[in-house]
Amino acid sequence: MTRTLSALGAVALLAACSPQPRSADYFTAHPxxxxxxxADCATGAHxxxxxxxxxxxxxxxxxxxxxDAYKKGF
Incomplete structure (x- = not known):
């Protein structure tokens, strides 16, 4: 029982340490x-x-x- 609890604790700790996904706004600013x-998602690497x-x-x-390109036309 103790082993199971410590394993679950380790999993929870690792999950808490993973970085938050970057937002869509971040990716809009960094195309x-x-x-x-x-591209990485398409190959399964991400x-x-x-x-x-x-x-x-x-x-x-x-x-x-x-x-922006359309606006420049006027």
Missing amino acids: DEAEKVV RGDECVNAKAGSAAAKRDARI
């Missing part, structure tokens, strides 16, 4: 990093919420670039 994370956030941030950065 090169977003593209790298999206997983989790950061994949979703990187895809959303990358899409937002591309959208912003298209809007």
